[in-house]
Amino acid sequence: MQLEQTDKKILNIIVDNSRLSLRRIAKKADVSVATVMHHIKKLEKEGIIKKYTTKLDYEKIGYDVEVIIEIRISKGKLFEVERKIAMHPNVFAVYDITGAFDAVVLARFPTRRQMDNFLKKLQTYDFVERTETKLILNTIKEENIEVG
Numbered sequence: 001m002q003l004e005q006t007d008k009k010i011l012n013i014i015v016d017n018s019r020l021s022l023r024r025i026a027k028k029a030d031v032s033v034a035t036v037m038h039h040i041k042k043l044e045k046e047g048i049i050k051k052y053t054t055k056l057d058y059e060k061i062g063y064d065v066e067v068i069i070e071i072r073i074s075k076g077k078l079f080e081v082e083r084k085i086a087m088h089p090n091v092f093a094v095y096d097i098t099g100a101f102d103a104v105v106l107a108r109f110p111t112r113r114q115m116d117n118f119l120k121k122l123q124t125y126d127f128v129e130r131t132e133t134k135l136i137l138n139t140i141k142e143e144n145i146e147v148g
Contacts, residue, residue, distance in 0.1 A: 003147065006029065007039055008148070009030075010029055010036060010040065011048070011049075013025050013029060014040075014049075015146075015147075019052075022037055025040075063110055064109075064111075065109040065112055065115045065135070066135075066136040067106070067115060067133050067136060068104060069104070069107065070104055070131065070134075071102060071103045071122070071128060072100070072102055072128075072130040073102045073128060074129055077126075078096065085122065090118060091106070091107045092107065093105070093106040119131065
């Protein structure tokens, strides 16, 4: 789908704050409320807007351990293993990648012990050949990008 300029304006406004009323979005985008409603419904229907959410500071609520786990998976079992990993409540992202590993998992844990238990369990999964874990020390930037 080709985005119109109005679509881009609306997307950038709601990415910054998805709690704004249609009236406030319309004012910021310099369009009518009906136009905002029409564009948002179209963007939702096309699957461009997937959901509205809140950004949390996980460290402040006790999730002090954040990791990047690279995984090498046996041929032909990539999606099966990724789906199983993605079901774990501490995993917030799973990606297919190129290079020496097949997948990357991003996860958050309250304690090192819980992370260690997850890693040991992960290494027992059928078809997981090897893992490499990186502890994230600081997050410098983690934002949505502006639609241009």
